[in-house]
Amino acid sequence: MASSLSVGGLGSGIDVSGIVSQLMEIERQPLKALDTKEASVQARISAFGSIKSSLSTLQNAIAGLKLPAGGNALDFYSTYSGTLSDDGVASVTATDGTVPGKYSLEVTQLAKENRLISAAGTSIGSGELTISLGSADGTATTRSTTVSIGDGSLSAVRDAINGANAGVTAAVINGDAGPQLVLSANEGGSKQFISLSGVSGLDYSPAAPTANFTTQQTAQSALITLNGVAIESQSNKISDALEGVTIDLKKATEADKPVTLTLARDTSSINKVLEKFVSAYNEYNTLARDLGRYDPSTDKAGALLGDSALRGADSKMRSMLSSVPAELAGLDKKTLSDIGISTQKDGSLKLDSGKLDKALAADFAGVAKVAAGYGRSMDGIITGLIGSEGVITGKTTGLQSSITSIDKQRQTLEQRLDGIEARYKAQYTALDTLVSGMLQTSTYLEQQLASLSSFNKK
Structure with missing residues (x-):
């Protein structure tokens, strides 16, 4: 009698690892669901990050529209x-x-600065040298500084003058006649003539010149x-x-x-600022539409389809564009349309340069006030969306908290799955041992029955 069970090695032939692996695949379905949920939340966080970045770019663009309160529009935009x-x-x-x-x-x-050249070979005394700057006749002095010239050498005089911040620069030039001291007033003008006193060999007055110095350039005003x-x-x-x-x-x-x-x-700067504003707003509008819509042609939905925060932000932006800021009420020009900016069917903005140029030519200040009014209004709305207390900032914080919660759920589930896997392995290992024992007993009985049959034939 042949056995219907196959014995594999020392065990029963049951694929314990395979069975446990398949059972755990089923048990891990909730973990896969968490992974899918996390990927969806991460996609929304990324989408809100893109919206926040786009709104920040728009806010930077409208910074050029915000004419300071009481500011002169013509100067601000010119x-x-x-x-x-x-x-x-x-x-x-x-x-x-x-x-x-x-x-x-x-x-x-x-205007020219005064420049003097000392006589070659002049013997210089020591002591305190007074350097004055003033009118040529000496009746007006604009600056006076006293310095100690040390040992009286030309290099010592040079260094003392340059270190005194006296409004005069000194240099020693070695020419054919020997070393000579060159003094130059740092500024030009008729009140920048150099006068020297207090040290023999260096005394000089433009009102009564001496042989100690020669005037190389006379000071004069422009x-x-x-x-x-x-x-x-x-x-x-x-x-x-x-x-x-x-x-x-x-x-x-x-x-x-x-x-x-x-x-x-x-005045073309206001054109450039408005062009930058329209471009930045249209980039935001396109991004918001893509993230919040379903495309039937590709059967794909935007990451923020149906999200209340995105709908709220988009509603505020559109409402602001179609409303008149309080500061513009009663003015001849009070809407974006008045200065050549219109809203299209898809929510984007279009700038009519010809209409804008005509408006600027007719009422530059009026155009500037409209630009500034909408700039301030939109800046406030954007701050309310992406500021530290903003709606989108809060939404992003909430989604990040969801990621943290998912991580905790995953850790808890993985710990439970470790226990389930251990239990399955123990159960099927025990079953393997039991079946193996039964197969051994079956084999033994078959052998005994075969022996008994042979004995009866004798």
Whole structure:
């Protein structure tokens, strides 16, 4: 009688590992469900991160729209330039406060600094040297400094003057006649003549020159005429002749041949700011639509389909665009449409440059007020969405808490599964042992029955 059971090795032939593995595959289904749930939450966190980044970019774009309360719209949205009909005469920088127009500029002379050269071989005493800067006749002194010159050598005099911050720079030049001290006033102008006193061999006064020094360059002020008005400047950089304008003189003009200074206002910056705003808003709008919709053609849903936070954010943004900010109520221009910005069917914005240019030409300040009003309104809404207490920030925090909860559930489930797997292994190992014993008993009985049959035949 042949046995119907197959004995595999020392055991019963039961595949304990295989059976336990298949049973655990079923037991792990809740764990896989947690993995799927976590992947979904992570996708939503990533989606909200993209929304937050897009809104932050939009907020940066509208920063240029936020005219400060009480600010001058024309100055805030304008840049200024200054040009000369001969740019070799001077360079011009124009800033806020500049009054556009054309001016006649004549440059009679440039400002120059006083420069003295000491006589070669002069014997110098020691003591305290007083260095003064002032008018050539000595009636006005603008600065006076006293220094100790040490041993009286030219190098000691040089070092003492340079270390005293006296408004004068000293150098020793070794020429054909021997070493000579060269003194230069740090600034030009008719009140920057150098005078020296207190040390023999170095005494010098421009009002009564001595042989100790030779004047290499006489100090003088810059002299210009602007639209017929004479102006004297101690420096070649003139910043107080016209408000908001700095003129850096380079050379004198030819006699009776003035150059033309043109100051102009460029208002195109507001166009660029509005273009940047529209572009940033449209990027946000496209992202929000993609994340919150279902595409039947691909049978795919956005990561935030049906999410209340996204719907709320989108609703606030759209409502703001279609409403009139309180500060604009009653003004001639009070909507985005009034300045050439319209809302399309898909929620995006479109800028009509031609309409904007006409509005700017007719009422620049009015356009600026509309831009500033909507800029402030949208900035407040975005802060309410992505600020530290914002809706989207809170939503993201909540989703991150869900990830933490899922991790804890996973740890608990994995511990339970370890126990279940151990129990299954013990049960099926015991069954394997039991069946193995039964097979051995069956084999023994078959052998006994076979022996008994042989004995009966005899």
